[in-house]
Amino acid sequence: NRKVVLKGFITGAPKETDMEVKEGDKIVLQLPEDVKGAVLVKNLYLSCDPYMRGRMRESYDSYIPPFQPGSVIEGFGVCKVIDSTDPNFNNGDLVSGITGWEEYSLIRSTDKLRKIATSDVPLSYHLGLLGMPGFTAYAGFYEVCSPKKGDFVFVSAASGAVGQIVGQLAKLHGCYVVGSAGSKQKVELLKNKLSFDEAFNYKEEPDLAAALKRYFPQGIDNYFDNVGGTMLDAALVNMRVHGRVAVCGMVSQHSFSDPQGIHNLYTIVKNRVNIKGFLQSDYLHLYPKFLECVQTYYKEGKIVYIEDVSEGLDSAPGALVGLFSGRNVGKQVVCVAKE
Ligand code: NDP
Known part of the structure; x- marks a missing residue:
């Protein structure tokens, strides 16, 4: 299970070398029976977001804790459920939510995972236009x-x-x-x-x-x-x-x-x-209204969306760093695997 880890806390502008793509543990594509209310997912798309830079800083006085050096980076992703012990999710479901920058992730807290219902937009748009x-x-x-x-x-x-x-x-x-x-x-x-x-x-x-x-x-x-x-x-x-x-x-x-x-x-x-x-x-109560509004605009051709897709987990550190020099043209995502 290959993964991207943060090597250590950083100061100044982030660099690709602040992160490392590593071979992880061998993955068993089945959840152990004693892991309840969790899902095992295959990561398809990962989102690169500017706030992630803040999580690379040691003293990050913020609404979200820092990443841990040596641990896998996490962020928003679109994933496919491979195995589930949560009755709300079935094998094959497509979901979006917080996942790891790795090929497969075990997601233990599923309360914020969203099922992807609509199939008439590209999957990666759930990290941008609809995310x-x-x-x-x-x-x-x-x-x-x-x-x-x-x-x-x-x-x-x-x-x-x-x-x-x-x-x-x-x-x-x-x-x-x-x-x-x-x-x-x-x-x-x-x-x-x-x-x-x-x-x-x-x-x-x-x-x-x-x-x-x-x-x-x-x-x-x-x-x-x-x-x-x-x-x-x-x-x-x-x-x-x-x-x-x-x-x-x-x-x-x-x-x-x-x-x-x-x-x-x-x-x-x-x-x-x-x-x-x-x-x-602070506005999450408006999420359904937002989806309705933006999906309708998109279907009617009133909104277009531009994204920048970089290919493969190895490209993820460069894609994230590129946000801070403006290398991305549109929403930056990383395609880890096709469905
Ligand atoms: P973008 O897709 O806009 O990517 C970042 C862009 O910022 C770059 O492409 C670059 O564009 C520009 N940029 C980078 N460095 C500089 C610089 N030194 N001076 C001026 N522009 C720079 O990112 P997002 O759309 O995801 O995020 C946009 C902003 O929204 C960020 O500040 C992010 O933190 C914030 N955000 C806030 C949220 C909230 O809840 N308040 C939630 C999500 C995002 P260019 O080539 O044009 O310079």
Whole structure:
């Protein structure tokens, strides 16, 4: 049972060499009888998510504990049940939930595993469009941004797993939407495939505040912040009076122990800006509504989804690390095995 382990706690930007793909124990494809309420799964797709960087840090004062050095990395995955002692799951069921970065996993707590019912989307979409990132976009946009038709909306890391859905939901809501991303290819995707009104490559802008002023001459009503740091700072000075900032994540800050680049906090007072951090897990009661909404949009062709699939367990460390240099184009997943 090959697996990816974290070698040791890290500081700074994550590197592929912080992880190791190892031969694990020989796997017996049957659960021992005394293991009750568990499932044995074959892992098909693994999700690479920025929060996983936080779990590689020793003192991680957060809502989720650090990974243990020498132990298998865990994260969201789509899996097939091989054996089950939980009456709610049968052999052959497809499920999504927290699993190990390995070929087969024993999942002892099955309460958060979701059965995958629909087969009309690619399986891997249950880690993105219909999974945690899609739900983050939905909850963050509708519940935190409090959007109104005609709002001027800015989304950073806009072509990523969360950002691409935020932008499309905002367009469907009747907003004017601009996204920032880190390459020409991503900017083209935003404008030509993901329905954004405008997009720009922040790496080519010497003055981010001036760039935002160009795209939002009347100011920003809603900033959906995925990156923090200097982009948040630039957005602050462009917020309209009573504007809202939904702070979803700060991917530009993961490798620093102190926040970087924030100088414009006074704008929060001047323009009475409402800044709210959120975790998707606070809104889980909305999950059925989210699925209904996004599945319908997808079936009607009103939402598209872009993902970046890397092949094989060996590619997983590189795929995860790539999130922090923007190597991924769309939602990053790893295909471990075909069904
Ligand atoms: P993405 O698919 O967007 O991948 C990360 C992207 O971040 C990269 O592709 C890159 O895009 C961008 N990026 C990386 N480093 C930097 C940097 N230094 N400065 C600016 N941009 C950078 O990831 P997700 O969509 O999965 O996550 C987006 C954000 O949402 C993250 O901050 C994540 O932590 C957060 N999140 C929060 C949740 C919540 O409950 N609050 C739940 C899920 C995610 P580019 O090439 O455009 O720079």
